Amino acid sequence: MMMKHRSHPLWKAFVVHRISGLALALFLPIHFIVLGLVLEGAESLNSALRFSELPFVKAAEVLLVLLLAIHLLGGIRILILELTQLTWDQRALSRSAFGLSVAIAGIFLWSAV
Amino acid sequence: MIDARLYLLQRLTAIAMLPLIATHLILMIFAINGGLTAEEILGRTQGSIGWALFYGSFVLFAAVHGAIGFRTILYEWFIPNSLVCSIASIALLITLIGLGLRAVYAVTL
Numbered sequence: 001m002m003m004k005h006r007s008h009p010l011w012k013a014f015v016v017h018r019i020s021g022l023a024l025a026l027f028l029p030i031h032f033i034v035l036g037l038v039l040e041g042a043e044s045l046n047s048a049l050r051f052s053e054l055p056f057v058k059a060a061e062v063l064l065v066l067l068l069a070i071h072l073l074g075g076i077r078i079l080i081l082e083l084t085q086l087t088w089d090q091r092a093l094s095r096s097a098f099g100l101s102v103a104i105a106g107i108f109l110w111s112a113v
Numbered sequence: 114m115i116d117a118r119l120y121l122l123q124r125l126t127a128i129a130m131l132p133l134i135a136t137h138l139i140l141m142i143f144a145i146n147g148g149l150t151a152e153e154i155l156g157r158t159q160g161s162i163g164w165a166l167f168y169g170s171f172v173l174f175a176a177v178h179g180a181i182g183f184r185t186i187l188y189e190w191f192i193p194n195s196l197v198c199s200i201a202s203i204a205l206l207i208t209l210i211g212l213g214l215r216a217v218y219a220v221t222l
Contacts, residue, residue, distance in 0.1 A: 028209055
């Protein structure tokens, strides 16, 4: 079976864009429910925010920021490719988008600890 | 025809969200510093028409964008049935808009 295309950087970028988008769409309801706790009183939200101080929840937050940055910057690459006449190197753009996303997640982690 | 319109709508919502996501990322980096409290969040957002419009439009764009993407992924990777995928994506759309606007109402009004 011809699977060589799957090792191509832009195939990986395509899959990462889809998985990051799917993960964000499925995370959003949880995000909204937590914020909606304010309707039960500020203390309900504070309980959830204290829970978010646990290391594994903090790690999940950093992962979500990474996914959001990846989806944003990868999405900009797709928009440039589809909607403009620019002929920039898509592999270089894709790698730059990933590198910048890791940097953004790193800054978030640095700010959070 | 419907797929072409959804494709266009997904690109339009993506463009509309670019400044909103960038703002949200920057805000998160600053807000998380020193820990988050309900009082801190509400102090910034409550009673603010500006933040209500910002987050309200963000919710609507994200819900439409997410539901269309979800429909495409579901169809191409899991269930190649347009009707099933459309129903599932509309369910996601309603869930995201309902919970999202409720959250915006909770923190801004």
